Amino acid sequence: MIDIHLLRENPEMFRKAFKARGFDESALEDFFRLDSQWREKLKDLNTLRHEKNDITASISSLIKEGKDVEDAKGKVKSINERINSLETEMAEIENARTKVLNIMPNLLHESVPVCKGDENNQFHSFWGNARVYSGDLEEFKNSTAGKGKFTLIERKPVSHVDLLSSLDLADLERASRVSGARFFYLKNRLVKLELALVNYAVDFLSERGFNVVEPPYMLNLSAMSGATDMETFKDTLYKMEGEDLYLISTSEHPIASMYMGETLESSSLPLRIAGVSPCFRREAGAHGKDTKGIFRVHQFTKIEQFIFCHPDESWEFLEELLKNSEDIFRNLEIPYRVVNVCSGELGNLAAKKYDIEAWFPAQGKFREVVSASNDTDYQARSLGIKFRGKSGNQFVHTLNSTAIATTRTIVAIMENFQSEDGKKIKIPEVLVPYTGFDTIS
């Protein structure tokens, strides 16, 4: 949630962010109309409550003096009626105001490119030496502003979907029978590869000062809507029938809400937390995209980085999160580019977001494997997470970034580490101590 006081004082700042994100600016007018109504009624309400408190206090002393209090009681009764109706009116106005406020997006960092469409995300950097099939060279060069290093290959690598069945690494058909499309049974060495990725990421982040957490896989509505923007996420989340519980779509949400309603000591900041959990996503509205294989699925495991920090430090921490994720992909030897996500494609919470997109030689494209965001105080305000500062309590800043999403990283390994004949997959060196084998064939 945005800062209501800041909004009242600097509406133009928010109007600018609305425009850049392609939001309907009428929400601002709605807000100011409702807010001034609300404030006016609050004044009346407080006056009435004051009167009431005075009379109630006087009743106490009247009783002690043995005087009649019926008259005073009557007055309070009529004041109570007015208070009640005012409160009802105010609750309605406040609900409407909160609704408007909840859909309002965060302000933007000045470095965020203003435009719409993923294709307009700003190229930031490239790392690696990509294996590029001649037919994909154009796409590769365009995607890297000509700065991408590459080695041309004669044959396009086999798709991960074909490898899954030819090497007996997953059973998608039976999964679809028992659970539906976009589910999978992972099999054999791919299971170990997934566990290796998890363990590798956990060790990596532990070394970089993160505390590891396995969070609850379900959250109640209050925590979930504090941690995310339910308006956008309602199509993503699975709801448990008959329970006030939602399956998490990322461990970002249970980690963010871990400190819901708390005021932290400033000496405890920054809090670096790494979460390991499955992620459940309905992927509604993704029909027709990546329908085969395990690239886009309803359930996958993810290791997530999360930071609670002092507001002055969050921009440095965004770079730290990006660096951690980049280092992981460098260590895995997967070529990637980093993009600065443009204003029109940012989520409501993020003030800035970097995506790491790995090169997928069989698809001939860069695809998102990591998202690193600074949500500034937006998420912390919705969740009520503060710290005790020198000049009073303030909201912390929160940041999150993927470390490894297993399924996509597995696909990236299958495409980038495939032998020429498409019959073997080499295991990235850093993972071998975790897998116990160096090839899948």
Added chain:
RNA sequence: GCGGGGAUGGCCCAGCGGUACGGCGGCAGCCUGCUAAGCUGUUUCUCGAAUGAGAGCGAGGGUUCGAAUCCCUCUCCCCGCGCCA
């Protein structure tokens, strides 16, 4: 699931129908010729330019002129019993 006990400010804890006591910690200041002790103030949210006012005792209802306090429903925690990987 059953019975019993609980939930009060960052933390600990008192109050159990008349408007939240005290301690610890944090912050600010004072004092002391030394980072110790002591003293004073402050410590949540909302509205207001401000003196100020209002709200707030796990959540939501109810009774009452007045509820942290009494009643009802719910959530969570602790202790026992039961069940269970």
